Amino acid sequence: MNRTHTCNALTSENIGERVILSGWVNSRRDLGGLIFIDLRDREGITQLVINPENASDVADICRPIREEWVLTVCGIVGARPDDMVNKKIGTGKIEVNLEKIAIENKSQPMPYHFNDAQASEDLRLKYRYIEMRKTKLGSYLRLRHDITKHIRDYFDENGFIEVETPILSKSTPEGARDYLVPSRVFPGQFFALPQAPQQYKQILMVGGLERYFQMAHCFRDEDLRADRQPEFTQIDVEMSFITEEDIYELVEGLMTSIFREIKQIDIDTPFPRLSYEEAMFQYGSDKPDTRFKMRLVDLSSVVTHSGFQVFKNAIGDGGKVMAINAKGLNSIASRKTIDEWNDIAKLMKAKGLTYLKIEDDGTIKSPIAKFLTEEEINDITNLTDATSGDIVLIVADAFLTAAQALGRLRTEIAEAHGMIPDNTYNFLWVNKFPLLELDEEAASFIPIHHPFTSPVKADIPLLETNPGGVKAQAYDVVLNGVELGGGSIRIHDAELQQRMFEILNISDTEINSKFGHLLDALGFGAPPHGGLAIGFDRLVMLLTGAPSIRDVIAFPKTTKSSCLLMDSPSQVDGQQLNELALTIQQK
């Protein structure tokens, strides 16, 4: 028997037809005489009725059937009595009176109750096939497919060519830890799985493809988070003969069309832009959530000569006194709550947090009030726009420390107190990043983005005099406080690229062995080019509202990078190790 309809297809118009359905037993209600079975496939649910008076042989077969058994059934579509219509399902007006039934497969009792949203994630990961059969996961995977298809169409329509780049690649210094694959043919040598197809896509530009994209699988052997998996998918893009503006336009077009198609939401373009410096000053983050205000305020100028030593010293040491105004939260700012906020500030390496409460009657309460003049207090409340019922949180520290502590507090407080509007999607470009940062341990510069990022043209001479002051032609696209993706205009001049490696303190030998191929390629007529990569799993996570990217990946790994379904990683036998010339060191 081959099915004639899905379990969501039948309506009153089919009444009287003989149909064949296949699916899983969603639930079974045996009334002794009458038996009802809800049959489910990926499209929906249809109620089956077995009446022993009409079909006693079918009823006998049905008695032992349990949840999740797999059936193919044949019967006549009938109308339900008016008062028996089930409004919860699309097929609620009809039912199928069974004439024939085939049990395709039995099932063990379910290991957990999937109606139960509380079931532990261990079980959901181990029994991933059950999870995708009955819960949101199945619909998320379908949505993920829809988005993938839409992306491929978008790039195709814009003249892009999808190229697959190797998974067995080469380990290069810098960046994340590599996953390594031993070579059998070259004992003691290794492939690395790509952290990103970065060099390949630049080389595709040298190859004259001009517009490349790929749904690229990437691997990074670093510790996990709710939004980080060891393997993940990027929408990887590279273009020749373009400027930053072309990238902005391309991504804005992609995002608006995805949101229109998938969510029926119109996103405003162009996306607002903030420089890295503005983002840090206003939000204390390089990926600010702009769905709510509570911006950072620099109080340094009004407390430079403060009697409060902590402020004075912080500024004297070249730091800043920064604040946020938690509007209207004075009433909930108990001792305990302020302690929790203080812990968050310390978590972000700040030495501590102080505050200024504006009581309902307008009086100021603050542990540091006695150190401040009336004028200083007035300046603080004016700058932070603080009025009755507000509490101003203040951190004095090195600028970046103070800003990041308040930036973190800002999002924690907003989340905890419902200050973030639902169904709002705030895109943002963050650009003008510094090119390099000083690695204190190694006492040398390391790239903020990656070593192929082009400096802003005007800053190139600064490379020789003040490398830390050079700005990069790099940009991140941020959505609701999540770093969705980022990219840059690349260096396409071999000499400049060589000089960049030298500034990064990479030895000539290493430049040759690790990057010789790239320098070669740049030397054979590399066009100016640039691109970006967008975290596809994160995008789907935000589009579904899922709390973790695990929820939008078919077979995700745990926070220790193991797979509970396959029980990987696992040991291999000695023969395999021998072939690869590997021995295992006991730790």
Next chain:
RNA sequence: GGGGUUGUAGCGCAACUGGUUAGAGCACCACACUGUCACUGUGGAGGUCGCGGGUUCGAAUCCCGUCAACCCCGCCA
């Protein structure tokens, strides 16, 4: 590498201050039931209290270690 939360029946949970035979619900098994739709009712079975050690007359409960899942810091060009 570090901090935190959690771990008791197949599942989600309870078990007071360390004290009788670790409980009820869902699922499972059996029986009954012709309009249910998370069917209902009656009965039954089901436990390495994550694992190992310690304290104690006595440990699910206290202590030490360890494992696993999750969240965060570091890390993630």
